[in-house]
Amino acid sequence: MRAIEITRSGGPEVLEWREVPDPRPEPGEIVIEVAASAVNRADVHQRNGHYDPPPGASPYPGLEVSGVVAEVGADVEQFRVGEEVCALLAGGGYAERVAVPWQQVMPVPQGVRLVEAAGLPEVACTVWSNVFMTARLRKGETLLVHGGASGIGTFAVQLAKALGSRVVATVGSAEKAERVLALGADETVDYHQEDFSEKVRADVILDIIGAKYLAQNVKALRPGGRLVVIGLQGGRKAELDLGMLLAKRLSVYGTTLRARPVDDKGAIVRSTVDKVWPLVSGGAVRPVVYAEVPMERAAEAHRMLDSGEHVGKILLVR
Numbered sequence: 001m002r003a004i005e006i007t008r009s010g011g012p013e014v015l016e017w018r019e020v021p022d023p024r025p026e027p028g029e030i031v032i033e034v035a036a037s038a039v040n041r042a043d044v045h046q047r048n049g050h051y052d053p054p055p056g057a058s059p060y061p062g063l064e065v066s067g068v069v070a071e072v073g074a075d076v077e078q079f080r081v082g083e084e085v086c087a088l089l090a091g092g093g094y095a096e097r098v099a100v101p102w103q104q105v106m107p108v109p110q111g112v113r114l115v116e117a118a119g120l121p122e123v124a125c126t127v128w129s130n131v132f133m134t135a136r137l138r139k140g141e142t143l144l145v146h147g148g149a150s151g152i153g154t155f156a157v158q159l160a161k162a163l164g165s166r167v168v169a170t171v172g173s174a175e176k177a178e179r180v181l182a183l184g185a186d187e188t189v190d191y192h193q194e195d196f197s198e199k200v201r202a203d204v205i206l207d208i209i210g211a212k213y214l215a216q217n218v219k220a221l222r223p224g225g226r227l228v229v230i231g232l233q234g235g236r237k238a239e240l241d242l243g244m245l246l247a248k249r250l251s252v253y254g255t256t257l258r259a260r261p262v263d264d265k266g267a268i269v270r271s272t273v274d275k276v277w278p279l280v281s282g283g284a285v286r287p288v289v290y291a292e293v294p295m296e297r298a299a300e301a302h303r304m305l306d307s308g309e310h311v312g313k314i315l316l317v318r
């Protein structure tokens with residue numbers, strides 16, 4: 001098969017479409033003939049040499065795919081050859097074929113094109129597991145989403161609205177504010193113009209910035225608030241005012257999805273299919289696709305992500 005290889009650490013030009021060995025299914029795995037993958041910020045970090053794949057994972061980038069089941073390994077009874085699926089991966093999505101533990105495979109939600117489904121597993125599992133399973137956002141509470149126009153943000157805004165929360169999102173431009181409001185956000189804050197902690201009070205914050213926002217996030221949380229840090233775009237080390245944590249009874253969580261054991265991912269995937277897929281099938285939450293780029297031109301897709309012009313997901317299609 002062919003796959004995108006990261007030939008060395010560097011810019012988008014290091015991504016090359018090359019002939020590589022076909023994956024074989026280990027017991028408990030299925031092989032998917034890939035229809036599409038999607039670009040995640042983590043792929044850019046991996047390309048830059050700052051985010052190695054976890055031990056045992058494919059060296060090729062790509063944390064999610066959609067496609068058709070091509071082979072089924074021993075001990076797999078849950079999926080059949082020919083079924084249309086999408087999957088959460090530890091790597092290897094930028095390829096014609098990929099092997100994945102069956103626990104990380106999901107049906108394509110009704111009413112979603114096979115190609116579009118490639119952009120769902122990472123955002124749906126990340127948002128559901130962090131905002132709802134970990135931070136337990138409840139109906140009527142306020143969620144603050146940083147980067148509302150990101151792949152993660154566009155899904156978080158829609159899901160929290162669909163489940164009855166008030167949603168505020170930070171964005172980098174008036175144009176992005178308009179797009180995020182159209183997805184259902186109640187309010188946006190332009191992070192270039194205003195300090196969100198001066199005007200927002202939230203019960204849960206989904207944070208992709210890390211150190212740079214820690215103090216402001218703690219200030220913006222209401223008593224009993226929960227901060228979930230899933231990205232470190234603004235650095236990893238900062239001072240935490242524990243007095244504020246005690247006084248407001250706050251919780252701070254940090255998680256990553258990629259390096260979790262298969263059973264953990266399986267539990268998240270099952271819960272996501274159970275609770276989130278019906279909302280996608282019913283149209284309350286939709287995939288937000290910015291562009292569909294041929295997979296062999298992954299470098300172009302990375303340039304697009306690097307430029308920050310996108311809203312939602314950039315897909316890599318075959």
Ligand SMILES: NC(=O)c1ccc[n+]([C@@H]2O[C@H](COP(=O)([O-])OP(=O)(O)OC[C@H]3O[C@@H](n4cnc5c(N)ncnc54)[C@H](OP(=O)(O)O)[C@@H]3O)[C@@H](O)[C@H]2O)c1
Pocket residue numbers: 039040041042122126146147148149150151152153170171172173176191208209229230231232233255256257258305308312
């Ligand atoms: N821990 C996990 O398991 C996990 C899983 C998936 C993703 N993530 C993380 O989630 C983040 C989003 O991922 P993605 O693939 O959806 O990336 P993406 O589409 O490239 O989004 C990056 C976002 O960061 C926003 N941003 C940049 N500086 C900001 C600031 N100072 N304040 C607020 N927002 C700011 C941008 O907003 P504008 O475009 O409006 O400027 C953009 O929307 C990444 O950091 C990624 O590593 C973590």
